[in-house]
Amino acid sequence: MNFHEYQAKQLFADYGIAVPAGRVARSPEEAVDAAKAIPGDLWVVKAQIHAGGRGKAGGVKLAKTLDEVREYAKAMLGTKMETYQSAGVALPIDSVLISEGTDIDKELYLSVLVDRGTQSITFIASSEGGVDIEQVAAETPEKIQTLNVNYVQGLQPYQTREMGFALGLDAKQTGQLGKIMLGLFKLFNEKDLALVELNPLAVLTNGNLAVLDGKVNSDDNASFRHADLVAMRDIRQEDETEVAASQHDLNYVTMDGNIGCMVNGAGLAMATMDVIKLNGGEPANFLDVGGGATKERVTEAFKLILSSDKVKAIFVNIFGGIVRNDVIAEGIIAAVKDVGVKVPVIVRLEGTKVEEGKKLLKESGLAIIAADDINDGARKAVEAVKQAA
Numbered sequence: 001m002n003f004h005e006y007q008a009k010q011l012f013a014d015y016g017i018a019v020p021a022g023r024v025a026r027s028p029e030e031a032v033d034a035a036k037a038i039p040g041d042l043w044v045v046k047a048q049i050h051a052g053g054r055g056k057a058g059g060v061k062l063a064k065t066l067d068e069v070r071e072y073a074k075a076m077l078g079t080k081m082e083t084y085q086s087a088g089v090a091l092p093i094d095s096v097l098i099s100e101g102t103d104i105d106k107e108l109y110l111s112v113l114v115d116r117g118t119q120s121i122t123f124i125a126s127s128e129g130g131v132d133i134e135q136v137a138a139e140t141p142e143k144i145q146t147l148n149v150n151y152v153q154g155l156q157p158y159q160t161r162e163m164g165f166a167l168g169l170d171a172k173q174t175g176q177l178g179k180i181m182l183g184l185f186k187l188f189n190e191k192d193l194a195l196v197e198l199n200p201l202a203v204l205t206n207g208n209l210a211v212l213d214g215k216v217n218s219d220d221n222a223s224f225r226h227a228d229l230v231a232m233r234d235i236r237q238e239d240e241t242e243v244a245a246s247q248h249d250l251n252y253v254t255m256d257g258n259i260g261c262m263v264n265g266a267g268l269a270m271a272t273m274d275v276i277k278l279n280g281g282e283p284a285n286f287l288d289v290g291g292g293a294t295k296e297r298v299t300e301a302f303k304l305i306l307s308s309d310k311v312k313a314i315f316v317n318i319f320g321g322i323v324r325n326d327v328i329a330e331g332i333i334a335a336v337k338d339v340g341v342k343v344p345v346i347v348r349l350e351g352t353k354v355e356e357g358k359k360l361l362k363e364s365g366l367a368i369i370a371a372d373d374i375n376d377g378a379r380k381a382v383e384a385v386k387q388a389a
């Protein structure tokens with residue numbers, strides 16, 4: 001689950017990390033009221049969307065007067081914003097964060113994530129943060145510092161000092177960094193997060209560090225024990241199809257391609273996408289209907305795939321271990337009857353009740369292309385897309 005910047009900063013503050021004064025606003029008037037409550041005469045108006053890259057897209061504006069605050073908030077609220085990080089989607093700006101404007105001397109980068117390679121929670125930092133961090137990572141990787149935290153020992157204060165010195169900070173700033181890193185480490189563990197990113201973590205002209213941007217992503221598998229995080233969910237920022245899928249307990253991820261995939265089991269679903277790509281095609285989605293798929297879930301899954309007009313063919317790849325092929329077949333038939341299908345459907349069934357499943361499909365009168373195995377199915381799906389084009 002992703003969070004807005006204002007929510008991330010609230011979480012940081014809860015863990016003793018200092019954040020600039022700020023308030024969220026949902027109308028231009030609220031924005032002005034928020035600015036009035038923040039000391040100083042420089043504010044920043046920030047579009048709250050689930051994507052970075054807002055600065056470059058016009059979603060971060062410095063305002064010198066209350067009129068400018070109103071103007072910028074008015075221009076952003078109610079519109080949609082696409083950034084280089086929003087995966088081609090324009091996200092609705094329903095709120096803006098009004099924050100204290102600061103004088104920046106230098107922008108650093110600091111993130112925490114789970115590094116699978118070293119099986120550890122890892123801090124990544126750079127003295128060259130800011131809006132071009134991707135370029136720094138690609139062109140000057142030596143400017144990126146990595147710290148793998150030992151799970152048993154946890155983050156040690158001396159490690160935060162080493163990081164401070166590696167980033168070229170002075171003693172006072174290194175102390176501030178230590179507080180931030182220890183707070184983030186605690187937050188990361190206690191809330192089961194998957195990623196925290198501060199970019200920029202700024203060095204201000206007054207010499208202090210300031211958390212100017214915050215991105216947080218949590219582990220969905222742990223949501224059941226974090227009602228407070230779930231309450232912060234903003235489904236308007238999420239992919240509509242993925243939201244619908246989660247309501248039916250389906251693991252669905254929208255992809256860029258045009259071959260819809262309905263598969264049981266995450267491993268087989270990954271393999272199916274790989275084999276489609278090997279055959280020169282592009283999957284339109286990842287979908288795992290799960291081991292205990294019922295007719296209703298299969299029907300919902302099929303409808304989800306069909307809800308996208310990008311989909312030019314559907315590849316159903318089922319290995320029935322626990323799931324029964326006749327149940328899958330019933331679901332496909334019900335879904336197609338319900339919503340209609342105008343694209344070729346390639347079906348590979350194997351395993352429990354496979355003959356019954358095939359028979360049901362055959363007798364349904366639906367135009368289904370049968371496949372012998374995963375390779376044959378992927379090939380036929382790619383072929384079907386080519387013919388349709």
Ligand code: ADP
Nearest residue numbers: 044052053054055060100101102199200212213
């Ligand atoms: P994004 O990462 O989505 O582009 P940021 O919050 O990082 O959004 O803002 C982009 C840039 O705007 C920052 O790198 C920083 O230079 C500037 N900025 C952000 N917040 C402030 C602030 N409170 N005061 C002054 N400048 C800011």
Ligand code: MG
Nearest residue numbers: 052199200213
């Ligand atoms: Mg940023």
